[in-house]
Amino acid sequence: DVKVTQSSRYLVKRTGEKVFLECVQDMDHENMFWYRQDPGLGLRLIYFSYDVKMKEKGDIPEGYSVSREKKERFSLILESASTNQTSMYLCASSPGTGGLGPLVEQYFGPGTRLTVT
Amino acid sequence: AQTVTQSQPEMSVQEAETVTLSCTYDTSENNYYLFWYKQPPSRQMILVIRQEAYKQQNATENRFSVNFQKAAKSFSLKISDSQLGDTAMYFCAFMKPGAQKLVFGQGTRLTINP
Numbered sequence: 342d343v344k345v346t347q348s349s350r351y352l353v354k355r356t357g358e359k360v361f362l363e364c365v366q367d368m369d370h371e372n373m374f375w376y377r378q379d380p381g382l383g384l385r386l387i388y389f390s391y392d393v394k395m396k397e398k399g400d401i402p403e404g405y406s407v408s409r410e411k412k413e414r415f416s417l418i419l420e421s422a423s424t425n426q427t428s429m430y431l432c433a434s435s436p437g438t439g440g441l442g443p444l445v446e447q448y449f450g451p452g453t454r455l456t457v458t
Numbered sequence: 459a460q461t462v463t464q465s466q467p468e469m470s471v472q473e474a475e476t477v478t479l480s481c482t483y484d485t486s487e488n489n490y491y492l493f494w495y496k497q498p499p500s501r502q503m504i505l506v507i508r509q510e511a512y513k514q515q516n517a518t519e520n521r522f523s524v525n526f527q528k529a530a531k532s533f534s535l536k537i538s539d540s541q542l543g544d545t546a547m548y549f550c551a552f553m554k555p556g557a558q559k560l561v562f563g564q565g566t567r568l569t570i571n572p
Contacts, residue, residue, distance in 0.1 A: 374560075383462075383464075383562040383565050386559055391558065399559065445491055445553060445555075446505050447505075449495075450502065451501070
């Protein structure tokens with residue numbers, strides 16, 4: 342089974358702190374994603390990576406950065422946390438390069454609920 | 459840009475009933491994928507079912523089936539013989555082939571009552 346793990350289930354940080362959210366997958370997937378989930382808005386893509394050291398902005402990258410130094414690990418960084426970044430953060434991974442067929446499924450981690458006070 | 463709309467924020471049915479969750483989407487693409495994901499309370503999101511737009515036959519996975527109406531850009535999920543374990547948030551999602559990115563709807567919170 343594919344396993345995607347996230348470093349924390351719950352995190353409380355203060356405004357202005359630098360925050361690191363870590364995600365690790367164990368299936369040698371090329372693609373990794375960071376989403377934030379908010380009530381009424383669904384999931385919105387922050388950043389994704391299709392290879393080591395490669396990254397692309399998603400729909401809401403402002404205030405975030407990412408790092409992918411190893412294939413299995415994808416980190417989300419909040420340079421200076423703000424209260425409007427209080428949310429659930431979900432990491433996901435997927436194999437392949439987007440061709441048709443069974444390679445397109447994304448596998449999700451359990452999520453990190455971040456509260457910024 | 460693609461958009462996905464789930465117009466039912468919450469639904470509630472009795473155990474063993476059939477329930478249908480609605481999803482509409484907007485795209486100019488002719489080929490794409492559609493998905494339903496399930497997020498149980500405090501548990502990881504998992505894929506329920508997926509549909510490839512070039513396939514006319516509706517996808518089915520045990521008690522879960524979809525009604526895919528390409529012309530109407532509609533992709534509803536039917537859960538038959540609902541069970542307590544079906545209680546979850548359900549998200550409809552869209553993907554262009556090659557894009558790798560999912561576009562999600564707002565979600566529907568489904569509660570199955572005993």
